[in-house]
Amino acid sequence: MARNMPSRLEVISRYPKKDKGHKPLLFVHGAFVGAWCWEVNFLDWFAERGYEVHALSLRGHNGSPSTAGLHGHSIADYVEDVASVAAALPTPPVIIGHSMGGFVAQKYMEQHEGSGMVLMASVPPTGAVGPSATLALTRPWLLMKVGLVEAFGSPEASADMMREAVFSDALPASETDKYIKLTQSESMLATLEMHGPCLPNILGLIGKAPVKVIGAEDDKLVAPIHVYATAAIYGVQAEVFVGMCHGMMLEVEWEKVCQSIQLWLDDEGL
Numbered sequence: 109m110a111r112n113m114p115s116r117l118e119v120i121s122r123y124p125k126k127d128k129g130h131k132p133l134l135f136v137h138g139a140f141v142g143a144w145c146w147e148v149n150f151l152d153w154f155a156e157r158g159y160e161v162h163a164l165s166l167r168g169h170n171g172s173p174s175t176a177g178l179h180g181h182s183i184a185d186y187v188e189d190v191a192s193v194a195a196a197l198p199t200p201p202v203i204i205g206h207s208m209g210g211f212v213a214q215k216y217m218e219q220h221e222g223s224g225m226v227l228m229a230s231v232p233p234t235g236a237v238g239p240s241a242t243l244a245l246t247r248p249w250l251l252m253k254v255g256l257v258e259a260f261g262s263p264e265a266s267a268d269m270m271r272e273a274v275f276s277d278a279l280p281a282s283e284t285d286k287y288i289k290l291t292q293s294e295s296m297l298a299t300l301e302m303h304g305p306c307l308p309n310i311l312g313l314i315g316k317a318p319v320k321v322i323g324a325e326d327d328k329l330v331a332p333i334h335v336y337a338t339a340a341i342y343g344v345q346a347e348v349f350v351g352m353c354h355g356m357m358l359e360v361e362w363e364k365v366c367q368s369i370q371l372w373l374d375d376e377g378l
Contacts, residue, residue, distance in 0.1 A: 118143055118171030119193055121162045122151045128158035131223040131378045132197045135163035136190055136216075138207025138229075139294040140270075142170025145206075145287075145355070149362045157370060162201075164193045166212070168295065181295040183306045186212045191220055199223065202378055204369070205230060206357065207330065208298070214308040217316060224318040224378050226369055229330045229354050232338045233310050236302040239330050247272075247328060254329070273328050276353040278360045287358060310341060318376040319344055322368065324352035324359075 120143045124130075133154055135146040142165035154161045166186045168174035174181070190212060194201055202224040205213030210230020217225055232238060243251045250273055270288045319342045323335030332348050339346035347368060352359045359365075 116173065116175075117167070117189055117193065118165040119162055120144075120147050120151060120164075121160075122155035123160055124155050124158045126158060127160075130159045130373070131199060132160040132162065132201040134190065134194055134197070134201040134203050135161065136186075136203060136205040136209035136212050137163070137166065137169070138205075138209045139299070140291045142166075142172070142290070142292075144170060144290055145357055148358060150357050150366060153363065153366045154370070160197075162193060162197070164189060166190075166209075169292065170290075178293060179296045181298055183212060183215055183298050183301045186298065187215045187219065190216045194220065194222070202226065202373065204228065207231060207354065208294070208302065211236075211302050211308075214313060215306070218308050218312055222317050224320070224373075224376060226320045226322070226372070227338060228356055228365070229323050229327050229335070230321070230338060231302055231330065232334050233308045233313065233341055234337070235304055235307050236299070237304065238337070239334050240303065242331050242333065243328065246331075250328060274353060274355040276326055276351065276359060278351065279358070283358070287355075314342060318372075318378070320347075320369065320372045321345075322347045322349065322356070322365065324348065324354060324356050325350045326352060327354045329354045 137143060137145050143163040146163035151161050151163060165172040166189050168178040168181050200221040200223045203213040203216060203222050204226040206228040208231055210227040213225055214233055270291060271284055275284050321335060321339040321344055323332050325348055335348060336346045356365050
């Protein structure tokens with residue numbers, strides 16, 4: 109059954125052929141991309157297994173118009189976008205957030221109801237300072253490239269950064285190049301807020317809903333140490349996928365991530 113989604117936002121939806129009583133899944137993308145990153149593999153996979161699934165493009169991303177100029181959009185704006193889509197669903201969804209989208213998911217859960225939360229290669233609840241410091245120490249030139257893409261993002265400007273930071277060598281160049289052409293810049297305000305001014309209320313989140321934390325062994329943007337730290341804060345075990353890089357939903361072995369999430373959903377009765 110199609111839902112009446114907010115008309116100002118791009119929302120890509122898939123519905124199961126048979127309702128199995130699962131909680132709806134709402135996917136939140138990270139920086140530089142849009143809902144398309146979930147459409148490539150994840151949405152059909154979960155819909156085929158009985159889930160109602162939705163992926164939104166946050167304002168100023170892909171097919172969702174900007175309301176104040178991209179660099180003026182805040183984390184609160186992105187949370188409002190998630191809330192507007194979640195409000196159209198029959199029950200509180202499981203929020204699945206990647207990278208910056210994981211940070212947005214935590215801020216959403218701080219203020220709203222959700223049936224669960226999956227944090228994929230997510231900015232930790234303690235903010236982006238830790239991952240940025242790790243990147244500065246290990247790959248300072250890559251950190252500089254990330255900053256340039258945030259300011260002047262385009263397929264041409266981001267190509268080198270995306271190849272190095274987001275995709276593993278296992279992904280064919282033809283696929284990498286296709287995805288790079290869909291990238292864009294990211295809000296400087298939202299990026300700044302993730303570095304301190306807008307941290308989630310961790311004590312208010314712990315125990316509020318089931319949480320799953322996953323990451324990638326070769327992730328340069330959110331190194332495994334920060335994935336393990338996030339899991340420790342929420343009192344769960346982190347799962348780190350070998351041979352994968354930051355863009356887990358687009359990797360060659362993306363299905364392993366889906367299978368892991370489904371097992372967790374089953375275990376939690378979601």
